[in-house]
Amino acid sequence: MRFYPVLTDDGSISLYNTEVGDIYHSSIGAYTEALNKYTLPSGIIEYCKTSNKVNILDTCFGLGYNSRVSITEIIKINPQCKINLCILENDPYVLAYSLLVSIENEPGLVVKALKFVILASELIKQAIENILKDVTFTHKQRLDLKLIKQLEKIKSYNVKDEIDSKVMLHNIYYPPQSKSNKMGEKIQYKSNSINIDLWLCDARHAIQQVEPYYDFIFHDPFTPSKVPVLWTVDFFSEYKRILSDRGNITTYSSNSAVRNGMFETGLCVGRTKPVGRKTSGTIAYKNSYYLINELNDLEKGLLDTRSAIPYIDKDFSLTNKEVINNRQILVNKSDKISASKYLRLNGIC
Ligand SMILES: C[S@@+](CC[C@H](N)C(=O)[O-])C[C@H]1O[C@@H](n2cnc3c(N)ncnc32)[C@H](O)[C@@H]1O
Numbered sequence: 001m002r003f004y005p006v007l008t009d010d011g012s013i014s015l016y017n018t019e020v021g022d023i024y025h026s027s028i029g030a031y032t033e034a035l036n037k038y039t040l041p042s043g044i045i046e047y048c049k050t051s052n053k054v055n056i057l058d059t060c061f062g063l064g065y066n067s068r069v070s071i072t073e074i075i076k077i078n079p080q081c082k083i084n085l086c087i088l089e090n091d092p093y094v095l096a097y098s099l100l101v102s103i104e105n106e107p108g109l110v111v112k113a114l115k116f117v118i119l120a121s122e123l124i125k126q127a128i129e130n131i132l133k134d135v136t137f138t139h140k141q142r143l144d145l146k147l148i149k150q151l152e153k154i155k156s157y158n159v160k161d162e163i164d165s166k167v168m169l170h171n172i173y174y175p176p177q178s179k180s181n182k183m184g185e186k187i188q189y190k191s192n193s194i195n196i197d198l199w200l201c202d203a204r205h206a207i208q209q210v211e212p213y214y215d216f217i218f219h220d221p222f223t224p225s226k227v228p229v230l231w232t233v234d235f236f237s238e239y240k241r242i243l244s245d246r247g248n249i250t251t252y253s254s255n256s257a258v259r260n261g262m263f264e265t266g267l268c269v270g271r272t273k274p275v276g277r278k279t280s281g282t283i284a285y286k287n288s289y290y291l292i293n294e295l296n297d298l299e300k301g302l303l304d305t306r307s308a309i310p311y312i313d314k315d316f317s318l319t320n321k322e323v324i325n326n327r328q329i330l331v332n333k334s335d336k337i338s339a340s341k342y343l344r345l346n347g348i349c
Contacts, residue, residue, distance in 0.1 A: 001134045003093060005100060005147050013101050013147070015063065015094065020222075024062055024094075028276040031103065033252075034065035037281050038218045039073055041272035042250045047215065048074040053082045055244070057214040059203050059221065060230070061089040063098045064114065066218040068106060071194075075107045083110075083194040086210060087117075088203040090184070092127040095200065099154050100147050109193050115154070117189045117198045124200070128154070203230055204316040213244035219251040224258055228311040228323040233261040235313070236284075240265045243286050254279040256302045256339065257327070259295070261310035263303065270294050298346060306331050307339035 004016045010029025017024065025033050039045065048054055054074065058067040067085055074081050089095055095118050118124050132152060184201025199206035203221075217239055221230035229235075231253070239249055250272060251258070259282055262269045268288040272281035280299075285291050295303075302308060309330050311323050318326070343349070 001131065003097060005097060012065070012103075013063065013097075015097055020226075025065075026276050030063065030065050030101075031069060033275070034069040035073075036275040037252045037272065038066040038220070038250050039070040041281065041283055042070070042216050042218070042248060044070050044216050045073050045077060048078045048081045051215075052078070052080050053084070054216065055084040055086075055214045057086045057088070057210065057217045057242070059088045059207075059217065059219050061087040061098070062094050062220065063101045065101070065103070066220055068101070068103050068110065068114075070216070070218075071110050072103055072106045075110075076105065082192075085194065085196045086214070087196065087198045088206045088210075089198075089200060090202050092121065092123040092200060093131065095121070095124050095198075096127040096131060096151070100150055109191070113189055113191065113194050113196055117187050117196050119154070120187050120189075121185050121198070121200055123185055204235065204313070207235060207238040207242075208316065210238075210242050212242045213247065214242050215244050215247045217243065217247070217249040219249055224253060224255050224311065225324075227320055228327070229313055229316075229318065229320055231255070231258050231261065232311040232313040232323065233264045234316065236262050236267065237265045239284075240267055240286060245287055246290055247286065248290065249284045250281065251283075252281045254282060254299070256299075256305065256308035257310050258282065259299070260303050260308040264310055271296070271299065298343075298348070301342060301346070302339055304336065305339040305342045306334045306336045309334060309336075 002017060002019055004018070005013050006016045006023060008014045008023070008025055008029040009027050010032045012029050012031035014023050014025040014030045024030070044054065056067050056070065058064070061067065071083055071085070074083070099115065099118060128151060132148065184199070184205065186200070187198045189196040221227050224231040243249065254271070259269050262282070262284045267284040267286060268291045269282060269284045270291045270293045272283050272293065274280045283293070309327060311327055313323050
C-alpha cells in the first residue's frame with residue numbers, strides 16, 4: 001500500500017506516502033497548517049461575516065483540510081452561508097482516507113455531503129476495497145487498525161438508502177486524459193446548504209472546464225520541483241479566468257518561479273505570514289485593491305533573477321520531467337543574475 005495514516009503534532013491525521021517517503025503535511029499538524037496557511041490568510045472568515053454565499057475551489061483536496069477547516073469556521077460565524085465547493089483531486093486512495101479525518105465542530109451536513117460524494121464514486125469504493133484487503137498494511141501498522149475498522153464501517157454505509165430527495169447526485173465518467181492518467185469521474189452533489197462538485201482526475205483537465213466564479217482558491221499541490229505541471233503560467237491563467245473580482249488564491253509556496261508565473265498572467269501577488277518555517281506563503285488577486293501584504297523588497301528583487309523563470313505547459317499535456325527540462329533550457333539561456341548571487345549581494349548567504 002502506498003499510504004499509511006499517521007498522527008501529526010496537533011493530533012490530526014495525515015498520510016505517509018511510501019513512494020515519496022514523505023508526509024502530506026508538515027509536523028506542526030495537518031489542521032494547524034490548513035488554518036494558518038489557507039483559512040486565516042485567505043480572509044474567507046471575514047468575507048463570510050457579510051456574505052451568505054461563498055464559492056470555494058480546493059485544488060489537490062487530499063484529505064480535505066483546507067476547505068473543511070475553512071467551512072467549519074464559516075458556519076460557526078454564519079450558519080446561513082451557502083457553500084459551493086469544487087474539489088480537484090486525482091487520487092481515489094487519498095479521498096478514501098479523507099473519510100477517516102474528523103475535524104472538531106465540523107458541521108454534520110458537511111460531513112454527510114462529503115461522505116455522499118466520496119462514496120458515490122466507483123473508483124473510491126474500489127480503493128476502499130483494496131485498502132481493506134491489504135494484509136501487509138494491517139499487519140505492519142497495528143497502531144492504525146482502529147482507523148481501518150472505521151473505514152470498514154464506512155464501506156457498509158449505503159449512499160442510496162440515506163440520500164434524501166432534495167439532494168441531487170450524479171456521476172460522469174471520463175476516459176484517461178493523458179498517458180500518465182487513469183480514468184476519471186465527476187460527481188455533483190446539490191442541497192440547500194452545500195453544493196459539491198468533485199473532479200476525480202488530473203486537475204489540469206478539470207480546471208479547463210470549471211466555470212467562473214470562485215471567491216477563494218486553495219492551491220495545495222506537492223512542491224513545484226516535484227509536480228511543476230500544477231504550478232505553470234497556463235494553470236494560473238485558468239485561475240485568473242475563474243476568479244471572482246474580489247477573490248484570491250492562497251498557497252503555501254514562496255517559490256519565485258511560482259510567484260512570477262502568477263504575475264505573468266496579470267494577477268497581483270502578495271505574501272502570507274510564515275507558519276512553522278521562515279518563508280512566507282503566497283496570495284494572489286485579480287484586483288490590486290484587495291492586496292494587503294505586498295511582497296517585500298527582497299522578494300520583489302528575486303522575481304528578476306533566473307530562479308523566477310516560470311514553468312510552462314501550454315496544452316496541459318507535458319510530463320513533470322518535460323516541464324522541468326524545458327524550463328532548465330530557458331534558465332541556461334538567461335542572462336539574468338542567479339538567485340544565490342542576488343541574495344549574496346544583498347547580504348544573505
Ligand atoms: C500536499 S497534498 C494535498 C494535501 C491536502 N490539501 C490536504 O488537506 O490533505 C497534494 C495532493 O495533490 C494530489 N495530486 C497530485 N497530482 C495531482 C493532479 N495532477 N491533479 C489533481 N490532484 C493531484 C495528490 O493526490 C495529493 O492528494
